[in-house]
Amino acid sequence: MSHASRVVAVAVSGGRDSTALLHATTRAAKALGVQVVALHVHHGLNPAADQWQAQVERQCARWARDGWPVSARCTRLQGSPSPGESVEAWARRERYAALAHMAQQAGAPLVLLAHHRRDQAETFLLQALRGAGPAGLSSMPREAVRGGLRWIRPWLDQPASAIAAYVARYRLSHIEDDSNHDTRFDRNRLRHDVWPALLAAFAHAESALVQAAHLAQQAQALVDEVAAADVAALRCAEGLLSVAGWLDLSAARRAASLRHWLRQQVDEGVPETLVTRLLIQLPGAKAARWPLDGQRELRLYRGRLECAQRAMLSPTWSPGAxxxxxxxxxxxxxxxxxxxxxxxxxxxxxxxxxxxxxxxxxxxxxxxxxxxxxxxxxxxxxxxxxxxxxxxxxxxxxxxxxxxxxxxxxxxxxxxxxxxxxxxxxxxxxxxxxxxxxxxxxxxxxxxxxxxxxxx
Incomplete structure (x- = not known):
């Protein structure tokens, strides 16, 4: 780490896991001359959220008075989920955007996340139940680069019991989020209703599911590598894909290269329904259009597929006018x-x-x-x-x-x-x-x- 970037950020909810990670990071940073900034996101969803923020701020202030190189940054989310969007999905998206913004303001190129082995196993199961492919089953990466920041989960192989032992050893105070017991949410329902029975029947379930996630990551990396090479070979102009060359690929490589090309065109996730539709309709089409979102569409003409702005119907226009x-x-x-x-x-x-x-x-x-x-x-x-x-x-x-x-x-x-x-x-x-x-x-x-x- 260069002298100019000797700042590390830790995402802290105030719960057990993130409090332990913040404590361990700050202990190590003190000897290394590194500043630590705790990033807290107030979601505005729980009546106790003000208390959680206050807990993080008090803890950081107390450690700073003891000479530890730590400070806190907090932000409150604005807005609400869009129609049809789950609260979980909205909160996750907005939380990561807020964390990135605070880390950049603090000058921290690195953000640490407190996810552990049980979190990874749960994520794999949830993705499997949603019908995910290798990308979804890959679950959470140990390290990723997004928006110019490195996001690292240093405890992804650690069992929850090890973190609990650390908290007990240093007598760390932390909050208990009562919403973690609300089984209306998928992860909580899995954690409280399914996980105990799964472990009772298969004691090695946690480590086995984590291993499966690791293998899915390797499989997805290979798929991405082949798809990237295929798309590079099929690119007939900036942003355009040659359908004739695409049709020469195997069925599996067609699907992978199409997903890869679509991800290059849009920032959001690509609906699997659109991929399925294109796999069926592209081979027999001569000239066609497929709506992509409210602003863009896919266009096929003379064997080339492109993403372009979507034309919208004038309210005063009629076919006979x-x-x-x-x-x-x-x-x-x-x-x-x-x-x-x-x-x-x-x-x-x-x-x-x-x-x-x-x-x-x-x-x-x-x-x-x-x-x-x-x-x-x-x-x-x-x-x-x-x-x-x-x-x-x-x-x-x-x-x-x-x-x-x-x-x-x-x-x-x-x-x-x-x-x-x-x-x-x-x-x-x-x-x-x-x-x-x-x-x-x-x-x-x-x-x-x-x-x-x-x-x-």
Missing amino acids: AATAQETAPFPLHRPGRWPVPAWGGTLTLSGVDSGGVPVALLERAMLRERQPGDQFQMAPRSLPRSLKKQFQAAAVPAWARGGPLIATADQVVYVPGLGIDARAWAAPGEPQLSIHWASDEPPPSAEKGTLPKER
């Missing part, structure tokens, strides 16, 4: 601005530019309209005009990026969403001109089924 919107837009196309166009479910943005735009004089005669049979688009000055469908295909524009109105005069296409400005409408150097950008709010009609409209 655009077909009747043939009149000039209710705003001047020759003026800069950001113009919502509810009839087509999107927004048109016009901006002044020095080059690469459309002459203002031409836009004064333009209108918004639907695509029509015979419409052609010219990509470059010396290229030949071709049908919109052929130009979309040549430019690899997916079906979901082709929606929205054309900008055209009576005899000339000016702008096409997904293709841009027609080369025949480019402004001459020095001519007043505007750039054009269309952003559609329209999702595909069959997004929830993982399909897309037929190309046209």
Whole structure:
């Protein structure tokens, strides 16, 4: 540990295990010249929580007066679980975020956690009962790096009896959380109703389950290593996955590489239901979409899978609205601005530019309209005009990026969403001109089924 980082943090609830860890860490730190900071999170869930915080603060203050290098930092959680989220899951997520924030404020690169062997065995059982795979069955790692911090559980191989003996030896005062006896919570129900019977039938259950967790960690590490190599080989562009190469993998490697790639796209956990759905639908799909969350979706086009912002339906848009919107837009196309166009479910943005735009004089005669049979688009000055469908295909524009109105005069296409400005409408150097950008709010009609409209 460098001189600049001679600070160690210990997560302390005030209970027996964390109090013992804080005491042992502070004893060792005194001889090493290391500062210890006790991190306490007030969850606001128990009427006695104020007393628990006061207990941690008093204990640290008493040891500090005796010359021990320890201080306390406390924080109270704000908010509450979201609809459908368990109190346990919310408290755990928010607790670790609060611990990380306090450790960073204290300048501590290392956070110690007081989990022991019984905790690890319980976690393995709970994960197994939830149908977890190797990642879940790996339970708690001895050491992990998250958010630039090292999280270490130094007592993960220690039995609870050893910690109890330490507390008795040094006569350490600690709190007793009465909520630990509330069997509405999964872990408490396992601890009080199941664990005694399990140990009575299998005396070696604790050590055996911990060994199983260790083997699951090794298996998951191997899965991650192979999946990372597969995803690296399948990456056809930044963030895009080649489905053709993915289909050449075995079924097990398909599933592992897909999970690995999805974890790279999202910060939150990836639902196993989505993985199962993709494993079934991807092999036979040509162009498709799958909702990922409220903001993002997965898109398949021309054999490449990507994660992108999810288009949301405009509340004023209806499938037949655009077909009747043939009149000039209710705003001047020759003026800069950001113009919502509810009839087509999107927004048109016009901006002044020095080059690469459309002459203002031409836009004064333009209108918004639907695509029509015979419409052609010219990509470059010396290229030949071709049908919109052929130009979309040549430019690899997916079906979901082709929606929205054309900008055209009576005899000339000016702008096409997904293709841009027609080369025949480019402004001459020095001519007043505007750039054009269309952003559609329209999702595909069959997004929830993982399909897309037929190309046209």
